[in-house]
Amino acid sequence: EAGVAQSPRYKIIEKRQSVAFWCNPISGHATLYWYQQILGQGPKLLIQFQNNGVVDDSQLPKDRFSAERLKGVDSTLKIQPAKLEDSAVYLCASSPVIAYEQYFGPGTRLTVT
Amino acid sequence: KQEVTQIPAALSVPEGENLVLNCSFTDSAIYNLQWFRQDPGKGLTSLLLIQSSQREQTSGRLNASLDKSSGRSTLYIAASQPGDSATYLCAVNQGAQKLVFGQGTRLTINP
16 A cells, blocks of 8 residues: 655745645545644644545644645645745645544655755 | 643663653543654654553554553553664544644664
């Protein structure tokens, strides 16, 4: 069974630029999550999708972050414009149903200079 | 608001020792608790998931326990090996809500 795929693996951008990350969950998993992990901290949930609907986006900085999951499968997370404090690893995870075990992708390491 | 704390932040032990990692949480109304492993530059690998009705789960040399009433979980690693070196994260799940993670324990096993 293929795992959660993410791209790119690494990205370096200057502040005020835009960036987008892509995630393809495990086949058949209805729930998809985006997490932000700042160095030395545990992951923090940004947004949770059930199929193509948003379940929880309470910690998503909506003035600069956006995410979509148009067909209920893969998802993109966008930052526009980026700030220095957005430097982090962005992790995507999926699960068959809400509150079940989550499976994580390798993450995208973003550096904002 | 749920808060998850892991102690210690870092731990270094010689190969072959048994060790315990600790996780505490402030709100006992959880659905399950999950232990993850994270290797440098990589994502999270799920190790064990304990449902709120369970007391412990075992997988190979790993044993995780859960005491929901006291808000504590431990991860026991038997006969540690250098390959166990990684950061270990615990996370609590409050039903349909998000996973809340601790900050992790960075474990180093010295040959």
